[in-house]
Amino acid sequence: MNVIPGVFTNCTYNGENKSSTFDLICINNYVTYNKKKDNVEICSIAQMGYIECVENSNNSNKCKISGTISRYSKNISMIVVVVASILYFFI
Numbered sequence: 001m002n003v004i005p006g007v008f009t010n011c012t013y014n015g016e017n018k019s020s021t022f023d024l025i026c027i028n029n030y031v032t033y034n035k036k037k038d039n040v041e042i043c044s045i046a047q048m049g050y051i052e053c054v055e056n057s058n059n060s061n062k063c064k065i066s067g068t069i070s071r072y073s074k075n076i077s078m079i080v081v082v083v084a085s086i087l088y089f090f091i
Contacts, residue, residue: 006030007048025049
């Protein structure tokens with residue numbers, strides 16, 4: 001069985017034809033240039049798509065994944081918890 005680590009959506013398998021169909025979001029660690037944002041992005045399976053790639057200070061030929069999106073999602077989660085706690089307190 002061939003395995004390609006990446007992020008996929010709309011995956012279906014046809015048992016009669018023994019075929020599968022899917023929409024590819026990105027392949028793990030694939031780096032691309034985003035013209036709209038004018039930055040380099042790397043595919044992250046953990047983040048389920050492309051995220052900003054920051055230059056690695058130890059090796060300029062490599063990049064490391066930016067924590068921007070994970071920090072953003074943690075902040076949103078914290079806000080939801082605080083609002084839920086306030087609502088629970090007043091109800």
